Structures are given as structure tokens and as C-alpha cells.
Amino acid sequence: MSDAGELTAEQKRALFEAYEVQLAKVVKATFALDTSVKAIAEQIGHGPFRWQGTELTIAKRGERLLMKNKTANTEEIG
Numbered sequence: 455m456s457d458a459g460e461l462t463a464e465q466k467r468a469l470f471e472a473y474e475v476q477l478a479k480v481v482k483a484t485f486a487l488d489t490s491v492k493a494i495a496e497q498i499g500h501g502p503f504r505w506q507g508t509e510l511t512i513a514k515r516g517e518r519l520l521m522k523n524k525t526a527n528t529e530e531i532g
Contacts, residue, residue, distance in 0.1 A: 491519045 461469075491512060501511040502524075509524040
């Protein structure tokens, strides 16, 4: 990438505008993910669950509920 001093004010503005657009997408996706995890926890509990070959549990971190997965080394019995 070129040196920041070589960019025009308009180019710098465009970089920050692109950042804001992507940040808004992240915020929206995070909200949707939180909503999905909360729905799972409320309707079927905190696990552990096996989903597509991965063992998942729901854990609370601060005010958020997060989906945590066990390592790939987990041995599946039966």
C-alpha cells in the first residue's frame, strides 16, 4: 500500500467511508448472531449440542450469549 502522505483528502475520506459501511454491516451481523444464539438458548437450552460434526455449547460472556465449540480433537463415541 502506498504511503498515507500520498493520498488526497478525498481518497482518505473514501477509505473512512468504506470503513463505516463495513462497520455497520458487522454491527448488524453481530445483532443477528446474538438473536439467533439467544433463541437457541431459550428454546432448547445451552447444550452441549452436536451440529455438523462439531460440539457446541452456549456460554455467557458479559451480557452476551456466545456459541463456543470444542476442539476438533473431541472423540465421538457411538
